[in-house]
Amino acid sequence: KGEQKGSIREILALAKENGVKTIAFPSISTGVYRFPVEQAAKIAVGEILNGLNNDDAIEQVTIVCFDDKTKEVYLDALAELQA
Numbered sequence: 001k002g003e004q005k006g007s008i009r010e011i012l013a014l015a016k017e018n019g020v021k022t023i024a025f026p027s028i029s030t031g032v033y034r035f036p037v038e039q040a041a042k043i044a045v046g047e048i049l050n051g052l053n054n055d056d057a058i059e060q061v062t063i064v065c066f067d068d069k070t071k072e073v074y075l076d077a078l079a080e081l082q083a
Helices: 002-017 037-054 068-080
Strands: 023-028 059-064
Touching: 002 023, 002 037, 037 059, 037 068
Parallel strands: 023 059
Antiparallel strands: none
């Protein structure tokens, strides 16, 4: 959990340092490693939103999901965290 947060923060910081305007993240560890997708989605979306709220250098973030079920979980997390 803490590693995922730190990784996303570091990636966003590196993107900013290198002038990246668009970036994509996979649904980390939710496949073969069986990390609960609901928990992963809340962590990832929360960290991404936090990073974007603190800096507007990145213009677009894409989250890559393996299937429609995973996509729905991420969309639910986004709706919940933006409420």
